[in-house]
Structures are given as C-alpha cells and as structure tokens.
Amino acid sequence: MENKYKLNIPHKGRMLLIDGIVDINFNEILTFSNIKKDNVFYDNSENDGIDSYIFTEYAAQTAAAYNGALENSTDDKRIGFLLNIKKADCYIDKVKAGNIVYIFVKETLKDGNIAYYDGNVIIYNDDIKSIEEYKNIISSDNIKKVMDCSVMVMESSTKNLEF
Template structure:
C-alpha cells in the first residue's frame, strides 16, 4: 500500500497516546468497522532491542491500531479537548510469526468483531510488505475522563 500524504489521517485525532508510547504514525483508512494504519519503527523506539521491534511493541501497536476504531467516537471534532483512557481487557489470541527491524514500516488492518457501549472486540493483522507479522484478537475498553 503506497502512502500518499493527502490521504493520511492524523492519528492524534483518534488516540490519546503520545511519544514515547505512540506506536502508530498514520491512519490510512478509517470506518466505524475497520482501520488501516502505518508505523515506521525508529531505532530509538522503546520497544526496539538489538535492532528488532520486540513482541510487546507489536502487541501495543496492534492495540493502538484497534482502539482507533472505538476511539473515533470520542474524537469526532479534531479541536476537542476530550481526554480518554483505554485498556486491553482481554487478549483472546496472539500469533507472532516474525519480528520487524528498526527502520521498517509496518501496516496493520483491524476489523470490529463486536461492540457494546465502550467495549469492543477487534481482530488485527500486521504486515511488513506482504509478510504477516502478527495476528491478534482482543477486547478493548475506552472511557472519557475529566
């Protein structure tokens, strides 16, 4: 998938995460049921060890990608000062096939399985080019805080 600047959606409008815990650069596609994100793994990333993006980083990237589906309802207005907190409430499945290296760009595709109020179950797959790196299925909870 080729990244074109005019088609990129600012992730800051959909997730509360900031550096050094932000593991998504751009949203490439977003609907109420699915999202596609990109992330370039920088050598200084907190989840890079010996030039590899470790398992915890892949899982966090998957969770952040997935949570933007639910998070979009809190950030409908880009100028809003809404503050939210989110949690992984359940990980049903994680399959890790390969770890990417620093300097590589990964693409993730997540789909909503079910949703009830602020809790959702989402499946996500992350790729390096056409190679599947990780497949997850998790439940997430997001709520607004004052």
C-alpha cells in the first residue's frame, strides 16, 4: 500500500498500531493497519485475535496522525491523551491476523487543546485509495464493521513537556 503522507505521531515500537495514512482532508483522515500476531494486543489463545474494543486506541492514534499531518515540523509532535470514550459500539468479538483494518476518524469539535472525534473501523482486505472510496464502501451492506466510536482527546506539544 502506498503511503502518500508521513505518519507523524509519537508512538513507537509495538505501541505504534497504525501502518500508514491513506488519505486526509479538511477534518477527516483514513488510516490502515495490517493485523499481525505480534501485535501488543493480540490474544494468541485458541480464541485468537484483537478484541474489537481495542480499536478505540486505533482511532485515538488516527486522531494523533491527523494532528501530526497538520504540523509543519517533525520536531513538534502532538501527543494525544485519550480522556474519554463517549461511545464504543462493537460489532464483532475479535479481529484475526491476516486482515487489514481501515480506521476513519472525523474531528467533530475542537476547543483549545481538547478535540472530539467520531470514527469507525472496518475489515477490508483490499486497497482503498481515498476517503471518498471508503465512504462508498462503508455504505454497502456487505461490509464487515468492527466498531463505531466517539472519543475525546487532549492534545499537547512535546515541546512543553519535560521527560
């Protein structure tokens, strides 16, 4: 899958859950993730997979990717602290390795450093090239939805934080 946009978020190593940005526009972003068994949240028991509620973290990282794409400098990454999960409607139990998930997030309200995002996650094992294509796909009846969510995130610049 081609990455047109740089993934500018502070997550590293096994905590980086999204693989790239598909498309971004005024207040929306679409990212993707190839689900693998070495994922930090993957349950390798006989009922293997990633629990669907975990995809709220994927939505939060997608929100961070949206804000990171708006930054002009990679020196000033935005950290997003997940403050509240307002809604998390899960439609399946787990997502198994070998699947591709697409994470769509829309910024619905921004007030200073606090922003609200609505999002959804689907399993779609083919390339999606744009937000417009995603919206056409998700409106079809045979799509495998993982979840819908609404999250509140507080953003902070790493320049203002002491480690």
